[in-house]
Amino acid sequence: MKILITGGAGYIGSTIASALEDAGHTPVILDSLITGRKEFIRDRIFYHADIADRAMVRKLFSEHPDIEATIHCAALIVVPDSVSRPYDYYTENVVKSMTFFKLLSEINYPKLVFSSSAAIYDAVPGFMVTEESPLRPLSPYSRSKFMMEMILRDFCVAYNLQGIALRYFNPIGADPQMRTGLHIRYPSHLIGKLVQVALGHEPVFYLTGVDWPTRDGSAIRDYLHVWDLAQAHVAAIEKFDQVIANGREDDINYTVINLGTGTGVTVKEFIEDFEKVYGAKILVVEQPPRPGDVVGAYANADKAYRLLGWKTKLSIADGISDALKWGRVRDTIIHYLSVKMC
Ligand SMILES: NC(=O)c1ccc[n+]([C@@H]2O[C@H](COP(=O)([O-])OP(=O)(O)OC[C@H]3O[C@@H](n4cnc5c(N)ncnc54)[C@H](O)[C@@H]3O)[C@@H](O)[C@H]2O)c1
Incomplete structure (x- = not known):
């Protein structure tokens, strides 16, 4: 299958690209390189563009009409930065993602896997959260993820989109073959x-x-290996229709899945x-x-196993x-x- 990965020059997107390739699929990368690394693109099909560049996204799909699904990783991700630069975070993560999602629906590429975050959960007694646990995002970064989940769900109701929101817990490690890893020169986490x-x-x-x-x-926290995280995306892509059919609620083609250990x-x-x-x-x-x-928090990961057949x-x-x-x-x-x- 040919799969579009936005943010595919970043830490997680590039690892997903390797996992998809290893499983016999072809990733297409769309990345502005605002934080990502050109070294992580390797010899992959690459569009150096912003997700909100509608003309470029249209061109990409016209040149690769056989793309079967999109994995949307592109975002700004540093929590303390988001507190001091909320405008940038809401623009990049919400406004631009919304523009991108709307275009996907207009050009009829409805299958979308969204990189969400466990940072949106409220603290609960015992700290274990299921997908139904209360949400209380506390930073502009986590609120941007929460908003995009809501927007994606609404778009799945109103337009033709089908969405799987994957709530990542805390990825660690690197591609075991050392093709890619954490690229931030002075990491904050x-x-x-x-x-x-x-x-x-x-x-x-x-x-x-x-x-x-x-x-x-x-x-x-719930620390999971980034390679395991990438494998969950391979499963989500390969079983997409089944995941939506078995995970959808209230007749909406949308489901949320925790990815943790x-x-x-x-x-x-x-x-x-x-x-x-x-x-x-x-x-x-x-x-x-x-x-x-x-x-x-840490994940109750039962739904991931039930829908994706995945565990770390x-x-x-x-x-x-x-x-x-x-x-x-x-x-x-x-x-x-x-x-x-x-
Ligand atoms: N790393 C984590 O701990 C973690 C945890 C939970 C969720 N996530 C989510 O996973 C996704 C990937 O995170 P990451 O750690 O790989 O971050 P990253 O910064 O390594 O990768 C993000 C990529 O998106 C690209 N990008 C950003 N804005 C863009 C835009 N407007 N247009 C095109 N490209 C753009 C960047 O250039 C970069 O390559 C993000 O959505 C993040 O919110 C990450």
Whole structure:
């Protein structure tokens, strides 16, 4: 099958592209490279354009009329940035996605898989969430994901779209073959920061938020290997019609699926796992939470198994080990421009 991936030059989109290729499919990449990496496009079919560039999207589909579905990963994703730049986040993630979805419906390419986020869940007792658990997005980033879920659902009612919203928990690791991985030069989130410290690029790890109501005070997450996450997309694409038929509710061709391991791990527990794989201690300094941080949740992943036949296969240790491996090879694959500070 030929599949369009928006944001296919990013961390997750490029991993999905590799997983689709390995399964015999052909990805077509649409990416503005606003944050993504041209090195991750490899020899794939590539359109260097914005998702809201209607003329270019039309051209892409006229040149590849055999595209069978779209995976929409393109977005801005940094939570604290979204707090200081909400206009940009709502423009990129909501306004442009809406323009793109409307065009897909107009040109009759209705099958859409949307990258959503577990960041939209409210904190619940015990921290395990099903797809029906209450939502309470707390940052402009997570609100943009929440809004796009609502908009996609409404478009599935009013237009001809069929949508699968995949709520990702916390992806870690890299493509096990080291084709792609986390590309942000100075990452702001847990695993990226830990790798920076382990490789000696940063002296200390700042553990933000230690007074949450969890078993050890640090936030709780559900860390899944990005390769497992990518495999869930392969399943969603290959079983698309079945997933919609079995997952739709209220006669609407739309369904939401959690993608996580089903196990909650606190940040402190994750650091211990990291130290075991890395083989040494990490210097940790505790700090208050960052703007937009949340206590977190872990997935009830039953629906993913029921609809996609998917569950995670790789462990946290695999994810950490691949993240460390990627950290060591990253700069031989990505050619960063040096920025001189004045
Ligand atoms: N990384 C995570 O922890 C995580 C967790 C939950 C959900 N998600 C979602 O997964 C998706 C992919 O995230 P990622 O970690 O790969 O991020 P990323 O920044 O690596 O990739 C995003 C890609 O989208 C592209 N892009 C952004 N705006 C665009 C536009 N208007 N037009 C065309 N291309 C555009 C960027 O250039 C980049 O290549 C996002 O939608 C994100 O919200 C990520």
